[in-house]
Amino acid sequence: MTPAVWALVASCVLWGTTGTAASFLPEAVSPLAVGASTMTLGGALLFAVSHRAALGVIRDRAVRGWLIAAALGMVAYPLSFYASMDLAGVAIGNVVSLGSGPLFAALLEWRVSGSRLTRRWMLSAGIALTGMTLLVVGGHGDDSPVDAASIPAGVALGLVAGAGYALFTFASGIVIRRGHSGRGTMGAAFGLAALPLALVLIVVGAPLLASASSVAIAVYLAVGPMFLAYLFFAVGVRALASSTVTVITLLEPLVATLLAVLIVGERLEPLGWIGLVLILAGVTVLSSARQPRSRA
Template sequence: MILAVWAVVFASALWGTTGTAATFLSRDVSPLATGSATMAIGGALLFAIAARPASRAIADPQARRWLLVGAIGVVVYPLAFYSSMSLAGVAIGNVVSLGSGPLFAALLEWRVTRRPLTRRWMLAAAISITGVVMLAAGGHGGDSPVNPDDVPAGVALGLLAGAAYALYTFTSAEVIARGHSSRATMGAVFGLGAIPLAVVLGFTGAPLVQSLGNVSIIAYLALGPMFLAYVLFGIGLRRLRSSVVTVITLLEPLMATLLAVAVVGERLDLLGWCGLGVILIGVTLLSPARRPRLRPPRT
């Protein structure tokens, strides 16, 4: 039990370092290059460790249509996620992207499977949306390196990232429901998504290989938050209740915010801090009472 808790804690800490690590890339590296490199390399690794069962899942006609839709989410998520942090800052971009994911996931379930929205979800959604508005309206203050005028666009991209995350989470769960293992499903959906991301990387990734520092940071993002964190999270999910796991993973946006302030030099004004806290409260209320079928990795 203790090992499982620490596995989820370490996974959440790794996820929380993504935005800060990306800020150490050279200025000529675009967020599109960062996102495509991280997810393309990580996706290829996830496919490699499950190549045979993942290939069987892709060959299954019923599963393949869900995998292709999920691959769209895999492609959109890292591009929107890193672009959001580039515009709105690490703290706001991270919190909005991660906090909106569960909301969009519930909306997908309601629209596709006709699963009704509960009063608890509606309350949590109202609280989270209020927090997002507070973040966008307040945002950065003082001597923060983020341009306040870019925050609204960054928030919008964070919401797009949350929707994309919900899309590949939902479709992956549908594939698992059709008899494929989570390992095979992850390998298949991320392997398929890695193909178009590799194309994006081909057009945008030239600056990444111009310095050893850039290569090292991308290697960390792909192997740490994308690959190792997923393995650790799987250990936790097998032994802990989902409600416990959900609370532990709140360390992720907390870690991202603390690093953004302490390392990157971002400064949130009072309204921004209050908005961040409101979003965390909303996400906590969304903590499910049942064990999830799947929780794919974040970039």
């Protein structure tokens, strides 16, 4: 594997620990607070270590629209991602959020770059959507800590997270390919996203400060899965297409699912496992089969 692929693998392993780490927070801590704190602290760190390059990206009017789009994607992603895991469970929240990413990434490439969606692509998308439906219908059993009634809302928020992630990946990739460094682009996008999320943190973040363990978990989520993981991510996204990136990041829901079952105690029904496998298989075939062609 190339260094870019190894960098993405490292980021996926770090991302895969987010749900399990967040599950140890007290119930009083809102998932919005977790998402906002992770992005605010991690975004500030990313901006700090790359402030010169990040400011150069921000000042470049030619890419400012795409930079703002990437930042908006990163505002939506952490809030809906952690809320999805809170409602649907770590396994389902991760799989839907990341599994839907390639669908939205391909749609963006189709609408913006003129990539053609083939029949094989549509079949693959149908397989993935069928898997998501199975997860909603028969995801968790009675012995699982997840309330089955909250799964549909969690899946819907996971789709929002997937759209936000795809927007960030697509837009930041354009900024990087137009001559800016990966670190500068990450620092600029995350720094801008941290501003509105800091306001969310001020409103709902008080319970995070109630105990030292909560603060420690929040710091880990900001430094590990956010700061370090996205430095690795910047290496990968510079060299790979956005649809390829979203396929490789399917390692994250696999890691997250294993941790959810082994550590958190979640139990998926057979129908849920089938749905999970269909999502991963459908999305993998989706991106490997799609042959984008530019109108130009």
